[in-house]
Amino acid sequence: MAERLVGAARHAALQGLHGWSEADDRDAIRKSYHFSDFSEAWAFLSRIALAAEKMDHHPEIFNIYNRVLIILSTHDVEGVSERDIRLAQIIDELAPERDRRPPTP
Numbered sequence: 001m002a003e004r005l006v007g008a009a010r011h012a013a014l015q016g017l018h019g020w021s022e023a024d025d026r027d028a029i030r031k032s033y034h035f036s037d038f039s040e041a042w043a044f045l046s047r048i049a050l051a052a053e054k055m056d057h058h059p060e061i062f063n064i065y066n067r068v069l070i071i072l073s074t075h076d077v078e079g080v081s082e083r084d085i086r087l088a089q090i091i092d093e094l095a096p097e098r099d100r101r102p103p104t105p
Contacts, residue, residue: 002082028072041067048061
């Protein structure tokens, strides 16, 4: 079973993500993505759906035209777990280059 990330482990996990932030209203992480049009956003959502289904870990997804908001939280622990961190990393691998962490020199 997943465990809720707290303290130093949580801080370290979040530092490893690019552009993800803690949600203000609950124990979750979130990130927004912007695309050139609806079709590009929907293609991104389709790739996320396939990856999430493989993990059996399903994000909250909000899509308004060319914007996509992803919220991750593990319901079993009522907060952020390592499963959320891993799914955030996978989502970023699927994201356009502009939304990925720049390589470190």
